[in-house]
Amino acid sequence: MSLRNTLDFLLYDWLQVQQLSERSRYADHGRETFDAVLDTCERIAADKFAPFNRLVDTQEPHFDGEKVVLPQATYDARQAYADSGMLSAAQDYALGGMQLPFVVESAANTFFAKASISIGSNMLTTGNANLLMAHGTPLQQQVFAHNEFNGRFTGTMCLSEPQAGSSLSDVATRAVPDGADFEADPLGARYRLRGNKMWISSGDHELSENIVHLVLAKVPDASGKLVPGVKGISLFIVPKKLVDSQGQLTGERNDVALAGLNHKLGWRGTTNTLLNFGEGQYPVRGSAGAIGYLVGQVGDGLRCMFHMMNEARIAIGMAATMLGQAGYEASLEYAKNRPQGRPLGAGGKDAAAPQVAIFGHADVRRMLLAQKTYCEGALALNLLAARLVDEQHTGGEGSAAEAKLLLEVLTPIAKSWPSEWCLEANSLAIQIHGGYGYTRDFPVEQYWRDNRLNMIHEGTHGIQANDLLGRKVRMQDGAGLKLLTQRIEATAAQAQQQPELAGLAQQLQAAWQVVLSTTEQAWQWGDANRTLANAVPYMQGFGHVVLAWIWLDVASAVVASSGAALDAKAQGRLACAQFFFRYELPKIGAWLQVVQTGDTTCVDLIDEGF
Known part of the structure; x- marks a missing residue:
């Protein structure tokens, strides 16, 4: 059964998303426009993403001494995605968006995650921009978020540090006011940051004009010391290249330096980086430290960042689901075409009888049904979570409050369950292929490697x-x-x-x-x-x-x-x-x-x- 057929049933027969068109925000839409978006994304994913999934796995990003080099296919795929308008699909018309329901946007993005998760990992840019739309100043939104939505800029999320991992209370990156007039900058209160951030996805590349880093850092107390714990953690916009108040590049490089590329088990087509902030490799404006602009208030960083984290956790659940789905479809096709063994009859096996496809063997059918159950169940769970996001933003006062509360409870499951059980689906896909599944001649080993990350990033299993x-x-x-x-x-x-x-x-x-x-x-x-x-x-x-x-x-x-x-x-x-x-x-x-x-x-x- 195709992914599209499953999406159609879950969206229209189960979740009844066509009814969202009765709300003023989505009044211009109906099933016809929703289907058109799904059609477009399915086609782009098939043309620009899927054929290059193995390529980006084997031709990993590398640093040539000046810049990070990626395969041309990655540039072409990202451009096609940006041109489709999906970066701003759920945004207002005034921002060039389509005002699509988030659940439709999530469904459309499944095609990219299934085709190539390494190329299709655009979630951080959209999540970064959405955070700024919720917590940034109007000018921060215009300069940074709007240019992420239109594809000029990309975005990251910089939380973890080499010595701290997921323990945010141990964050050691410092942010101090940049001079006596630090609040005069139109882009926000200007600080100087020093520190190191680890495991930053898409932290350096040449895919866009600029990279907008959202960085957690501690503002020292009056004595100049960092307060233990999470008190003082604040959020800053730290662009790779400095911009003016119109969003144009000034020609100045911010003091954000690539310290190294992490070489991963999976997601090899996505750059994963260690970044140094403010270590003097790119001195800027005569002072030490990377320039950053405060988002919200001092000490409000975690609250702001978790706006992005919760969205990212739903996206990770969907990514895990689609990797499981890709493995299921591959193993189903293999099982139907791989002859091996003979069926048991009343008198046992007839060695003279022709071989049958392994699809006919009971244990193979068990493994296939398990995969189908895990993946389609996880897809339904994550579409429900996305539907609750829409209800939270466009429902009536009572239903919006209920949706927000229910989503709070379900988010740890929406992230963790697919990342565990769709990984198990990938393991079963390898098992169905037998020894071939353990080789690079077939794609299922890559799907497993790619999926193994999802139990870790955006909050480990234990954290969830x-x-x-x-x-x-x-x-x-x-x-x-x-x-x-x-x-x-x-x-x-x-x-x-x-x-x-x-x-x-x-x-x-x-x-x-x-x-x-x-x-x-x-x-x-x-x-x-x-x-x-x-x-x-x-x-x-x-x-x-x-x-x-x-x-x-x-x-x-x-x-x-x-x-x-x-x-x-x-x-x-x-x-x-x-x-x-x-x-x-x-x-x-x-x-x-x-x-x-x-x-x-x-x-x-x-x-x-x-």
Whole structure:
């Protein structure tokens, strides 16, 4: 089944996104324009991205002493993407945008992620610009965000540091006011930054006129010291090349230097960098330090940055999903065309009989159905998250507030579940190919390598789990969890009215009650360290029940839209729901049991025991 067919069903039959056209922001649109966007993106991805996925994997970015060199195909693909208008697809008409719903934009971008995640990683530019639209001054928006939307500039997110990793409280990059008149610059309060940032995707290249770095740095206190913890962390715009108040390059290079390229297991076509800020390699305007412009208020950096982080986490979930989908499609095609073995008959195998395609073997079919279930379920989850973004911004006051709260709870799952289980789908794709899958003669090994990053970046599995159990399910006295409970109960009630789904509805209700009781039990010890020691198993159990809910809701839409006659596509979707409930949902017992008992096996072992 093609990705496009699945998108059409999830968008129009399940999420009913055509109804968004009734809202004033999207009044110029309907299914016809949504389909036209999907058609265009599918074509560009097929022409400019997919044919070069292996090329950008083998011809990694390199530094020639002056600049980072990338294959010409990367330039051509990025230009085609920028020309399509997708960088500003959800923005206002006044910005040259299309005012598309975010859920349609997300669906359209799946084609690029599936075709080549290394070339198609435009999420940081869009996320960077969206952050500035939310927290920047009008001039910062005009000079930086607008030029990211139109393709002149690209953007990054600079959080991690070599000595700190994901521990933002240990950020050591400093930002000090640039002279007595530092607030006089029209682009914002001007600071000088010094420090190092690690793992910066697209941190240096020649794909655009300029690169807009969003950098977290600490502003020293009155004594000139950096305050421990996150207090004082602020956000700065640090362009690679300085610009004037009209957004034109001044000809001056900012003191941002490439210290090295990281050579990765996957995503090899995307530059990943160590950047030095303010170390004097490019002295600027007679003073030490890279010039940066404050975004928002001093000390408000994390709040501003997480506007971008949450958007990036949904995008990572979608990227993981599409890499899994690419592997599924490749292994399905291989299974249908690879003859090997013979079927078992009543008397065993007939060695004289012709070989059959491995598609006919039961275990291969199990692995294919598992992949299909993981990937289509993850796609539905992330489209739902994107739909909640639209509701948050264009729904009525009550529905917008509910959407925001529900999205808070679901975001750790939208990022973590696809990055774990669509990676497992890629592993199964290799298994179906056998020894060939482990070679570069077939694409599935690259899909696995590319996908392995997604459990790490934009917040590791452990970070997502601590966020879920430590904060999201408890915030506002558990209001988000209660809202999710209402949604799950509503789906179960609807499915109870459909005879073929009533049994699954009962399973879902029982499983969710286990999650709710486990959530209460997890905090009974009065010891956060003990509770969070098993945060990842909690998230795995929680995530699996959320996916069971997703699949039951999708299955209910299948039954409602199909009537008595189920075509092959409908049968496939119902089989996925059945597979998930029979093969996957029972796994939650093992995960949640260690949470319920507060098991401390991992933390109790003496250091020498490892």
